[in-house]
Amino acid sequence: MTAPALRDLAPEEALRRLELTVLRRLDGLLQGDHLGLVPGPGTEAAEGRPYAPGDDVRAMDWNLTARAAEPHVRDRIADRELETWALVDATASMDFGTGRVEKRDLAVAAVAALGFLTERSGNRIGAHILRGGPRGDGTRRVPARTGRSHLLALLRTLLAAGRAPAGDAARLGAGIDLVRRTTLRRGLVAVVSDFLEPPGTWERPLRLLARRHQVLAVEVLDPRELTLPDMGVLAVVDPETGRRREIPTASARVRERYALAAAAQRAAIARAVTGAGAAHLRLRTDGDWVRDIARHAHLQRRLAAAPPGGAPA
Numbered sequence: 001m002t003a004p005a006l007r008d009l010a011p012e013e014a015l016r017r018l019e020l021t022v023l024r025r026l027d028g029l030l031q032g033d034h035l036g037l038v039p040g041p042g043t044e045a046a047e048g049r050p051y052a053p054g055d056d057v058r059a060m061d062w063n064l065t066a067r068a069a070e071p072h073v074r075d076r077i078a079d080r081e082l083e084t085w086a087l088v089d090a091t092a093s094m095d096f097g098t099g100r101v102e103k104r105d106l107a108v109a110a111v112a113a114l115g116f117l118t119e120r121s122g123n124r125i126g127a128h129i130l131r132g133g134p135r136g137d138g139t140r141r142v143p144a145r146t147g148r149s150h151l152l153a154l155l156r157t158l159l160a161a162g163r164a165p166a167g168d169a170a171r172l173g174a175g176i177d178l179v180r181r182t183t184l185r186r187g188l189v190a191v192v193s194d195f196l197e198p199p200g201t202w203e204r205p206l207r208l209l210a211r212r213h214q215v216l217a218v219e220v221l222d223p224r225e226l227t228l229p230d231m232g233v234l235a236v237v238d239p240e241t242g243r244r245r246e247i248p249t250a251s252a253r254v255r256e257r258y259a260l261a262a263a264a265q266r267a268a269i270a271r272a273v274t275g276a277g278a279a280h281l282r283l284r285t286d287g288d289w290v291r292d293i294a295r296h297a298h299l300q301r302r303l304a305a306a307p308p309g310g311a312p313a
Contacts, residue, residue, distance in 0.1 A: 011159050015152055018109060021290060022116040029294035030117075049073060082187045083144050084118050084125045086111045087179050089172065089193035091130060092164040098224045099286030106220040106283045107192045108158045113293050114190055115151040122146055123187075127154055130175040130193075131164060139175055141182075173202035180209045191278070192218040194225075196265075199272035210277035217273045222285045226262045228255045 009017060051060070051071035064072040088111060094104040101109075115125050126144030142154050172193055179189060189209060195202070195217070209215055228234070234249045248254055273280045281296045283289045 011156055014159055015155055018112040018155065019116060019152075021109075022113050026113055026290050026294060027117070029291065030297055082118070082121075082123045083183070083185050084114055084123060084188045084190070085144065085179060085183050086114065086125070086127045086190045086192060087130060087175050088127055088158060089130050089175075090158075090161050090164065093194055093196055094220070095163045096224075097222050097285040099222060099284065101285050103194055103220045103222060103285060104161075106285060106289055107218075108155060109289050110190065110192050110218045110220075110281075110283065110293070111158060112155055114188070115154065119146070119148055119151050125151060125154065127158070128175060128179055129158065129161060130172065131161075139178060171201065172197050173205045176202055176205040176209055180205065180212075183213065186213060188216065189213045190216045190218055192220065194221060195219050195269045195273075199268050203272040203276055206273070206278055207276035215276075215278035217276075217278045217280050219269060219273070219280065219282045220285070221266070221282065226259065226266070228258045230255065 049072065050068075051073050059073040061072050061074040064074065088107050090104065090107070094107060095102060097103055097105065111127065118125060124144040124146050127142040129140040129142070131140065140157075142157060172191075172195070176191060179191075183189065191206065191209075206215065206217070228247065228249045231249045234247045235244060236247060237244045247258075270280060279296075279300060281293065283292055
C-alpha cells in the first residue's frame with residue numbers, strides 16, 4: 001500500500017483514508033507500542049525519596065543526593081491529561097512533490113498519525129499552522145481539544161489550507177518560539193517542516209522548546225531536493241521568494257555540486273535538530289511514511305530502554 005495521494009482526493013475521502021491507514025496499518029506495525037512517538041504518563045516530577053533496592057538508577061536525583069549525603073530518587077507523577085501540539089509548516093516550499101505525494105501531504109499524514117494514536121487515550125491535540133504574514137511569522141491556531149470529531153476538524157483545516165503565494169515566506173524560528181510561549185502544559189510538540197531555513201534561525205528556539213517539552217522534529221523532503229536529473233537547462237523558481245534561475249543540468253559537475261550541497265544541508269539540519277535535544281523523524285515524498293514512522297517509534301523505544309551510556313537493545 002502506498003501513501004495516500006491526498007491532493008487527488010475529496011476532503012472527506014482523504015480523511016477516511018488517513019484514519020484507516022493509521023488505525024489499521026500503522027497501529028498494526030507498532031503493535032500498541034507508541035513510546036517515542038506519542039507522550040506517555042509521567043511528565044511531572046514528584047517529591048524525592050531515599051533510594052531503595054530495585055529503583056531505576058535513571059531516576060536518581062543527584063542534586064538531592066548531594067544535599068542529603070545519601071542516594072535519592074525522584075518519582076514521576078502520572079499525568080493522564082496530556083497535550084500534543086503540532087507546528088505545521090504550510091509555507092510555499094511545502095507545496096512541492098515529485099514522489100507519491102507533496103510535502104504538504106506528508107505534513108498532514110504526520111499530524112494524523114500523532115492524532116489518531118493519542119485520541120483513544122483521551123489526550124488533547126492542537127496545532128499552529130505556519131503561514132506568511134506581515135513579518136513572515138503568521139500562524140493560525142487550532143485550540144487543543146479531545147475527541148475524534150475535533151481531530152477530524154483539525155485535519156480538515158490542514159487539508160483545506162490554500163497554497164501559499166510566492167514571496168509569502170514565514171519564519172520557522174518565530175513559529176517555534178510562539179509555540180513555546182503559548183504552550184504551558186508539558187507534553188509533546190511536533191514541528192513538521194522541510195527545515196529549509198538556515199539552522200541558525202530556528203535551532204535556538206527549538207532547543208528552548210525542548211527544555212520543557214518532548215519535541216519531535218518531522219522533516220519532510222522530496223528526492224528532487226537531493227539530486228538533479230539530466231534535463232538540459234532547467235528553470236527553477238524559489239516558491240517563497242519568487243526568484244527564478246536557470247540551471248544547466250546536463251553538466252555532470254553541476255549535478256555533483258548540487259548533490260554535495262544538498263547532502264551538506266541535510267546533515268546540518270540533522271545536527272541542529274539533535275543538538276537542540278529533539279527527536280528527528282525524516283519522511284520522504286517517495287517513501288513509505290507509515291513504515292518510517294513505525295521504525296522511528298521502535299528506535300525510540302530501544303533508546304529509552306537502553307541502560308545509561310549503553311547501546312539500544
